[in-house]
Amino acid sequence: MRGLNPGGVWAIYRYELSRTVRTIWQSVATPVITTALYFVVFGGAIGSRIHEVGGVSYGAFIVPGLIMLSLLTQSLSNASIGIYFPKFTGTIFEILSAPLSPVEAVAAYVGAAATKSIVIGLIILATATLFVEVRIDHPFWMVAFLILTSVAFSLLGFVIGVWAKTFEQLAVIPSLVVTPLTFLGGAFYSIDMLPPFWRTVSLFNPVVYLVSGFRWSFLSQGDVSVATSLGFTIAFIVVSLAILTWIFRTGWRLKP
Amino acid sequence: MPPIIDCAAVTKRYANGHLALDAVDLAIDKGEIFALLGPNGAGKTTLIGVVCGTVSMTSGAVRVAGFDIQRDFRAARFAIGLVPQEIALDIFATVWGTVSFSRRLFGRPPDPAYLERLLRDLSLWEKRNSRIVELSGGMKRRVMIAKALSHQPEVLFLDEPTAGVDVNLRRDMWALVRRLRDDGVTVILTTHYIEEAEEMADRVGVIDKGRVLLVEDKKALMRKLGKRRLTLVLTRPLPALPDSLAGWPIALEDGGRRLAYSFDASARDTGAPTLLRRLAEAGVDFADLETTASSLEDIFVDLVGRAA
Ligand SMILES: Nc1ncnc2c1ncn2[C@@H]1O[C@H](COP(=O)(O)OP(=O)(O)OP(=O)(O)O)[C@@H](O)[C@H]1O
Numbered sequence: 287m288r289g290l291n292p293g294g295v296w297a298i299y300r301y302e303l304s305r306t307v308r309t310i311w312q313s314v315a316t317p318v319i320t321t322a323l324y325f326v327v328f329g330g331a332i333g334s335r336i337h338e339v340g341g342v343s344y345g346a347f348i349v350p351g352l353i354m355l356s357l358l359t360q361s362l363s364n365a366s367i368g369i370y371f372p373k374f375t376g377t378i379f380e381i382l383s384a385p386l387s388p389v390e391a392v393a394a395y396v397g398a399a400a401t402k403s404i405v406i407g408l409i410i411l412a413t414a415t416l417f418v419e420v421r422i423d424h425p426f427w428m429v430a431f432l433i434l435t436s437v438a439f440s441l442l443g444f445v446i447g448v449w450a451k452t453f454e455q456l457a458v459i460p461s462l463v464v465t466p467l468t469f470l471g472g473a474f475y476s477i478d479m480l481p482p483f484w485r486t487v488s489l490f491n492p493v494v495y496l497v498s499g500f501r502w503s504f505l506s507q508g509d510v511s512v513a514t515s516l517g518f519t520i521a522f523i524v525v526s527l528a529i530l531t532w533i534f535r536t537g538w539r540l541k542p
Numbered sequence: 543m544p545p546i547i548d549c550a551a552v553t554k555r556y557a558n559g560h561l562a563l564d565a566v567d568l569a570i571d572k573g574e575i576f577a578l579l580g581p582n583g584a585g586k587t588t589l590i591g592v593v594c595g596t597v598s599m600t601s602g603a604v605r606v607a608g609f610d611i612q613r614d615f616r617a618a619r620f621a622i623g624l625v626p627q628e629i630a631l632d633i634f635a636t637v638w639g640t641v642s643f644s645r646r647l648f649g650r651p652p653d654p655a656y657l658e659r660l661l662r663d664l665s666l667w668e669k670r671n672s673r674i675v676e677l678s679g680g681m682k683r684r685v686m687i688a689k690a691l692s693h694q695p696e697v698l699f700l701d702e703p704t705a706g707v708d709v710n711l712r713r714d715m716w717a718l719v720r721r722l723r724d725d726g727v728t729v730i731l732t733t734h735y736i737e738e739a740e741e742m743a744d745r746v747g748v749i750d751k752g753r754v755l756l757v758e759d760k761k762a763l764m765r766k767l768g769k770r771r772l773t774l775v776l777t778r779p780l781p782a783l784p785d786s787l788a789g790w791p792i793a794l795e796d797g798g799r800r801l802a803y804s805f806d807a808s809a810r811d812t813g814a815p816t817l818l819r820r821l822a823e824a825g826v827d828f829a830d831l832e833t834t835a836s837s838l839e840d841i842f843v844d845l846v847g848r849a850a
């Protein structure tokens with residue numbers, strides 16, 4: 287055996303997804319219920335005061351941000367737990383001693399985490415159509431952003447899973463960094479609505495670029511240009527891949 | 543025939559600075575059962591980890607089935623099955639699920655008939671649909687072995703296969719290892735139990751403090767060191783040996799009160815009767831006598847003690 291090992295990649299991919307299937311109801315019910323709650327709270331309570339943002343109803347305006355919020359947190363937690371757990375239980379020995387290249391191992395874990403996020407993103411989108419009329423101006427780009435963002439944050443999640451030594455560390459980045467950045471990143475408002483100072487500060491928030499591109503694919507409007515958003519997302523993936531290459535080259539926190 | 547595993551100057555220094563392997567050279571022949579003996583912390587698990595890819599090597603080179611473990615890592619790892627020292631399993635998976643997962647991980651096409659035979663051999667067939675969490679410790683250990691053999695490796699590493707295992711299961715393991723050898727699989731096992739090495743191995747390697755102290759054919763080793771010692775407790779201290787025993791491997795101990803004679807237990811003529819006759823002729827009386835055999839245990843303690 288000298289060539290690639292697609293069978294091995296597929297085995298890990300399937301195994302990772304089967305973890306989700308074991309908890310299918312939890313996996314599906316959670317995003318459906320949270321989305322419904324967001325619509326009741328944001329769409330109903332706030333939306334009754336803010337009628338329109340940039341010419342669309344507030345309910346329709348928050349759909350991309352809502353999906354993005356789940357996409358980011360789900361990708362991070364799926365991918366980080368996916369690799370942290372084998373490290374924690376010791377079953378990682380099997381992956382390390384298998385005839386798999388680092389690229390194949392990452393493809394399997396990240397692919398599975400991203401797949402799960404994408405499915406959840408689509409479930410949220412479907413749920414949203416029950417509450418508001420959802421308009422998708424650029425379906426191709428909508429799907430492209432959905433996939434790229436899921437991959438980007440699954441890669442980051444994988445890095446976090448490799449880095450984490452405790453369950454606390456595993457939770458700290460998603461809850462202390464990513465969720466706040468998402469709330470402050472224009473998921474539920476346009477950053478144009480902010481005072482100029484905070485608008486400038488927001489431009490340092492990477493999530494702004496992700497949400498903006500995604501919202502553009504729905505509504506043809508965003509806080510920054512779509513090219514900037516796309517470039518940012520791809521740069522994010524490239525940086526994560528560079529970190530991962532280094533991790534595998536040095537065996538950092540994977541092998542003693 | 544080239545060795546199936548060839549370690550050249552393998553050195554491992556852990557991040558904390560501990561030198562766990564110090565330029566280890568070791569060649570394992572195809573088809574043999576090799577026992578790696580050594581006290582706690584000797585470096586056995588580290589050496590296995592380096593060969594299997596779970597521990598990164600500081601320097602040196604390893605070839606498995608002729609393939610360099612770094613350059614041709616796929617082919618090298620494909621040849622290896624690893625049963626680590628600690629049991630590590632996904633407790634929610636089923637026996638069948640986790641064993642077939644291992645096979646797929648190595649890129650092998652499905653072969654339910656082979657897996658069935660494997661599980662039957664390991665007395666796990668009845669448990670194939672049980673989840674790991676429902677199994678006893680000994681069953682889990684057998685699941686680990688089934689996983690390691692699921693892709694039909696040429697070399698099997700068993701890191702302390704019988705630690706914490708009851709007598710019956712230990713016998714089963716030994717039987718399994720012999721069957722594997724009959725099928726041409728090379729087996730490398732580590733153990734603290736000397737009798738296990740004595741019972742199972744074709745060759746024995748002794749490792750301590752990251753250095754291989756000795757590698758020898760077990761039979762030759764037992765022969766070479768399988769000496770017996772005859773000790774006579776003399777009734778009167780003897781200042782010197784009688785002339786008729788000059789040149790014999792005899793030592794006077796305890797101020798001449800004891801006389802110790804070493805001989806090869808497997809030789810046809812041990813010399814013991816002649817010794818006793820000549821002592822009688824010289825008028826040396828003794829009150830008691832005892833003989834002791836040296837085992838691998840003595841050899842081991844002796845070697846490790848000397849290196850310390
Ligand atoms: N991850 C690690 N970091 C630092 N030192 C380590 C690490 N793993 C093992 N060591 C040290 O390396 C030495 C060799 O350990 P190893 O596990 O290879 O021994 P062993 O021969 O398998 O022992 P045992 O019979 O107890 O299983 C020990 O001194 C151990 O403390």
Ligand SMILES: [Mg+2]
Pocket residue numbers: 586587588627701
């Ligand atoms: Mg060990």
